[in-house]
Amino acid sequence: MHPPKPPASLIKTQQWLSTAIRTLDPIQRELADAESGHYLTRSTFLDSQERLKIYISDYWPRCLDALEADFPGLRRWMGNENFRIWMTSYLDAYPSRSFTLSHLGQDLLPFLKTAYTQRDQAQVIELARYEWATLFAAFAPHKPAFNSKKYHQDPKALTQMRFRLQPHLSLLHLTYDWPTWISNDTLKKPKKKECYLAIFQQNDYFESYTLTKGGYLLLTEIDKGYPLHLAIEKAFSELTPKEAQTTESTLQTLFKDTVQLQWLTKRV
Amino acid sequence: MAIKKRFDVPFLGFGLGLRAPHYEELLSSSGQVDWLEIISENYMLDGGQGPHTLAPFKEKYTVIPHGVSLSLGSADALDKPHLKRLKALLSYLNPPWFSDHLCWAGVGGAHMHNLLPLPYTQETVEYVAKKIAIIQDTMGIPFLIENLSSYVEFQESEMTEWEFIKAIAETADCGILLDVNNIYVSSRNHHFDPMDYVRGIPANRVIQYHIAGHQDHGTYVLDSHDRPVRDEVWDLFAKTVPLMGDVSVMIERDDHIPPLSELLEELNHAKAIYTKNIYAPT
Numbered sequence: 001m002h003p004p005k006p007p008a009s010l011i012k013t014q015q016w017l018s019t020a021i022r023t024l025d026p027i028q029r030e031l032a033d034a035e036s037g038h039y040l041t042r043s044t045f046l047d048s049q050e051r052l053k054i055y056i057s058d059y060w061p062r063c064l065d066a067l068e069a070d071f072p073g074l075r076r077w078m079g080n081e082n083f084r085i086w087m088t089s090y091l092d093a094y095p096s097r098s099f100t101l102s103h104l105g106q107d108l109l110p111f112l113k114t115a116y117t118q119r120d121q122a123q124v125i126e127l128a129r130y131e132w133a134t135l136f137a138a139f140a141p142h143k144p145a146f147n148s149k150k151y152h153q154d155p156k157a158l159t160q161m162r163f164r165l166q167p168h169l170s171l172l173h174l175t176y177d178w179p180t181w182i183s184n185d186t187l188k189k190p191k192k193k194e195c196y197l198a199i200f201q202q203n204d205y206f207e208s209y210t211l212t213k214g215g216y217l218l219l220t221e222i223d224k225g226y227p228l229h230l231a232i233e234k235a236f237s238e239l240t241p242k243e244a245q246t247t248e249s250t251l252q253t254l255f256k257d258t259v260q261l262q263w264l265t266k267r268v
Numbered sequence: 269m270a271i272k273k274r275f276d277v278p279f280l281g282f283g284l285g286l287r288a289p290h291y292e293e294l295l296s297s298s299g300q301v302d303w304l305e306i307i308s309e310n311y312m313l314d315g316g317q318g319p320h321t322l323a324p325f326k327e328k329y330t331v332i333p334h335g336v337s338l339s340l341g342s343a344d345a346l347d348k349p350h351l352k353r354l355k356a357l358l359s360y361l362n363p364p365w366f367s368d369h370l371c372w373a374g375v376g377g378a379h380m381h382n383l384l385p386l387p388y389t390q391e392t393v394e395y396v397a398k399k400i401a402i403i404q405d406t407m408g409i410p411f412l413i414e415n416l417s418s419y420v421e422f423q424e425s426e427m428t429e430w431e432f433i434k435a436i437a438e439t440a441d442c443g444i445l446l447d448v449n450n451i452y453v454s455s456r457n458h459h460f461d462p463m464d465y466v467r468g469i470p471a472n473r474v475i476q477y478h479i480a481g482h483q484d485h486g487t488y489v490l491d492s493h494d495r496p497v498r499d500e501v502w503d504l505f506a507k508t509v510p511l512m513g514d515v516s517v518m519i520e521r522d523d524h525i526p527p528l529s530e531l532l533e534e535l536n537h538a539k540a541i542y543t544k545n546i547y548a549p550t
Contacts, residue, residue: 001405004398006343007391009424014343014375014384017420021380040420044459045487054419054488055382062381095378099337099350100309141314168315204316 013039021055024092063091066101071108071131073182077124089115102139105132123176130178133170133199137206140168145262159229162267163222168201169263171211171219179208200263209261214239214247215254225267271513274472275410275443277364280330280516282539286322287521290528295324300532305518308333308366312353319360331361332476332518334445335368337379338403340413341386341396342372351406358407365475367412367445370396370433387422388432393439400440412475413437414445417453417482417491429454430468437473444469446512447478448505449491449520456489466508474512479505479538480520494523497534502541509545517542 016039020032033049040048067087068075075083093115094107109132112125143166151158165171174195181190196216198209211219217238221231236244258264281302286294294301304325311319311333325331335354338346358366371383386392404411415433427435437444446469455462481495497519509515519534 001398001402003345003402004395006395007389009389010341010387010392010395011343011375013387013422013424014372017384018375018378018380021382022378039423041423043457043488048420050487051420054490055384058382059380066381096374096381097377098379099347099373100313101381102313139313139316201315204318204321 017052017055020052021059022092022095024088060088060091063096063101063104064088066104067091070102070105070135071128073127073131073178074124076182076185077120077127086116102135105135108132126174126176127178129170130172130174130197130199131182133172134206134208136170137168137199137201138204140166140201142166142168142201142262143265146259146264146266148259160227162225162227163264164225164267165219165223166200166263166265170199171216171223172197172199173216198263200261202261209257211254212247212250213243215250218247218251218254219258219263222264271471273475273513274441275365275475277410277443277475278330279514280332280364282535282542283329283332283516283518284531284535285334285518285520285522286325286331287525289525290531293528295328297528301329301535303330303332303516303518305332305334305520308335308354308357308368309337311357312350319357322361326361330363332363333357333361333366334414335366336383337373338368339373340368340370340399340403341392343375344377346399346402351403355407358409363409365410365412365443366407367414367443367476369416370413370436371416383416385416385418385420385422386432388425388427388429390426390435393432393435397436397439400436400442404440404442410443410475412443412445413440414478415447415450415454417447417450417457417489419457419488419490421458428460428465428468429458430465434468434470437470442473443475444473445476445478446474446508446515447480448508449478449480449482449497449501452501452504453482453489453491456484462504463507466504466511469512471512474515477505477508477515477517478520479517479534492523493520496530497537502537505538506541506545509542510548510550514546 019028023029023032036048036052040051042048043051064084064087078086090108090111093111096104108128112128116124146163174197176190177193177195178190181187196211196213198211200207214235217235218231221234226234239247283303283305284301286304286306311317311322322331369383371385373383374380400411413436433444451462451465455465479497479501480493481497483490483492517538519531519538521531
């Protein structure tokens, strides 16, 4: 069956109401209010503008509450009021394009990178990236994992293979200990501490795995599509001798965990 | 009054919405809740909490998927990936029916995360009915449309809401999920007699009820699903029951979720009203 064509009047009405509910632009707001009587009837107690306001006063709190729940650390860092101001600007710039509120924060990073030009921009971006990774891990797909058993007899073939990391896995290089700060309300500020994390899905929730710098670089190169031997070469080229030594001593454990935790998928 | 239903679906009895605080009790208790309704979208993400998490509930209860984002009335085309995910959920649960709201939830690709009303015009009837036909063809099981609670009505409307629902249900040949609280809420907001609405609905297509609580703001009534069902809604339910024949009943609570025992009390109250009135003279 062919998809039906919407009536022209329906398109016009829905475009008007959608804008009338969401707009923050004062000129558009005034226009929407002025036009409300053209589109909407009045009731015994409320005129068309007041009826429209019921929907406006539902839309914004619903979206802002969802973002507050998804980014509790960012809210704490920015302060309640400031958080809601910035998130209102964000939703204005990036209206939701998903059926679920779970995806509401998916464009927050690009927004913060361009719009949030405050002194703490670097911290805010890092914190938002961490919190989004924990959310994303919980609902992103899990693809069939690479089965290494076939390659036990042929390790050379293994080094030639190209992989992709699971879509739900995010590799993070943090300069603050956000996880500890978020989980402890009594800490005023996060501790400055460089750390490398893999955030991934496990049992329908997110898990965090601490990596060495070398492990982080190696997984990054693997995800770019380099065959294993080249990924190792590239990762080690960026390490100091001491870092290389640490990475070398943990490489076997990392590979074992990577396979066991099903992070690798075969690149098609 | 015995009413021959349009769809050959079972009467499920008296159900509740599946909400996280009640998971354990619902799995360990027996006989107090006949069936469960889920919010479909909660199990339609690409990963994480997928349909498989419903396995223990599926073993014990009939689980009915109820959606909030098919956006049937949107000027945007149906979202094919969304339909695919919904089909996967239905295939897993194998329910006797599924439902969503007669509304639109966004346009131009933007989602409003709300259930917005439609202008009640013949053009809209034909447009929405065609979309429902596509959905029913794709899913292969009966689909119910739910009446909304609304706070605005459009100047261009040509008919009443109940005439609109009847026309769509009959044109698309689908079922109806009659939300008694929504009828009450809209009757207050738009000043009509709720019994005119009830009498205007084709009883043979009504397969399921929703009953819920609301907030009375004086100048308007808000469908909030965050408190017990109010007496005026119970009264309307009592008057509706004898007109519709056997219809599965479900109590909705989405916010300020109380202990299960409190919802069971409401469910028992619904059962008492239903049993008392199902054969009452109309």
